[in-house]
Amino acid sequence: MQNDLSHLQDYLPVLVMAFVALGFVVTTMVLTHWLGPKRKTKIKSEAFECGIESQGNARSPFSIKYFLVAILFVLFDVEVIFMYPWAVIFKDLGLFGLLEMFTFMGLMIVGLIYIIKRGALNWD
Amino acid sequence: MLTEYAFWFLSFVAIFSALAMIFSKNPVYSVLSLILTFFAIAGHYFLLNAQFLAAVHIIVYAGAIMVLFLYVIMMLNLNRLEEDKKSTWMKFLSVAAGGLLLFVLLAVVKRTDEITITAQAANSDCGLVENLGKVLYNDYLLPFELASILFLGAMVGAVYLSKKELA
Numbered sequence: 001m002q003n004d005l006s007h008l009q010d011y012l013p014v015l016v017m018a019f020v021a022l023g024f025v026v027t028t029m030v031l032t033h034w035l036g037p038k039r040k041t042k043i044k045s046e047a048f049e050c051g052i053e054s055q056g057n058a059r060s061p062f063s064i065k066y067f068l069v070a071i072l073f074v075l076f077d078v079e080v081i082f083m084y085p086w087a088v089i090f091k092d093l094g095l096f097g098l099l100e101m102f103t104f105m106g107l108m109i110v111g112l113i114y115i116i117k118r119g120a121l122n123w124d
Numbered sequence: 125m126l127t128e129y130a131f132w133f134l135s136f137v138a139i140f141s142a143l144a145m146i147f148s149k150n151p152v153y154s155v156l157s158l159i160l161t162f163f164a165i166a167g168h169y170f171l172l173n174a175q176f177l178a179a180v181h182i183i184v185y186a187g188a189i190m191v192l193f194l195y196v197i198m199m200l201n202l203n204r205l206e207e208d209k210k211s212t213w214m215k216f217l218s219v220a221a222g223g224l225l226l227f228v229l230l231a232v233v234k235r236t237d238e239i240t241i242t243a244q245a246a247n248s249d250c251g252l253v254e255n256l257g258k259v260l261y262n263d264y265l266l267p268f269e270l271a272s273i274l275f276l277g278a279m280v281g282a283v284y285l286s287k288k289e290l291a
Contacts, residue, residue, distance in 0.1 A: 011170060067195045068286045074188040075275050075282075081180050082268070085257030093261055100265060107272040111279040120283040 068120060079108050127171055134171070138164035151197045155190055162186040176253045 046054070086093075086101055093100075115121065138161050145157035162185045169178035210218075260268055 014170075061199050064199070064286045067192070067199065068282060070188075070192055070195055071282045072279065074184070074192060075279055077188055078184060079272075079275060081184065082271070085176065085253050085260060088253050089257040089261065092258070097261055100261060100269065103269055104272045107269075107276050111276045114280060115283055118283050118287060120287055 065123065072115065072120070075111075076108075079104075130167070131171055134164045134167040137161075138168070151200075152194070155193050155197065158193070159186050159190050162190070173252070176256055 082104065083101070086097065090097060141157045141160035141164065145154045145161065148154050148157060162181060166178045166181040166186070169175075169181060
């Protein structure tokens, strides 16, 4: 029982932050709907009140370039995540740890060079 | 006691949102339900004292991978409301494949009855970042380095498939 409670107490800041984040979103959404004036006309409820008129709907297939950027982001995201536990115990690992991270990063950099040389991020 | 309540709540949310994912007609709602499932599972990781896994699960799965799922859905043509008509042969094959998967899962579950290890992870420290790092960068060095080759393959594959040949 004692262990149980102390274990949960460690996560109290995380819980508080989650509640604050959620509470902020819910409060702002409720307040804006409640306080703001409502005058609904056909023109007001259009997607763009001014500027270019919208054509078609949102369900049109879009370019694969966005997907390429997203998937490359995910790959480098996971790469950085591998560095977090490594950085925590960096001093214990010593030179060996540095070398193994160099091998890892070396292969990632080969990939990065390929991406840049191939012009995968160019928006032509 | 509190942990138990949290466990039941999270399990309920996980199973319910997983069912919502399967049964919703709109693929975007499916993805949103799947995100809720991932959050519930991340809560389970917190209960098991695996903080790093929980954080990574939220950042990578609920954040990044789900964005990719949404992108894939947006690449499909969603203007057609009716589903494709599938042939009888196709239906038969899919039932057979699903039945085989169910059989394997049931066989696995039946075997685990013999193993009666109680999870005591809530009080252990094996999920903390420091301990995880020690295991990952000493005992599981080869899988870690192989992961970078996997990343390289994924990068080259993604670029190769989506980029037109430079003349």
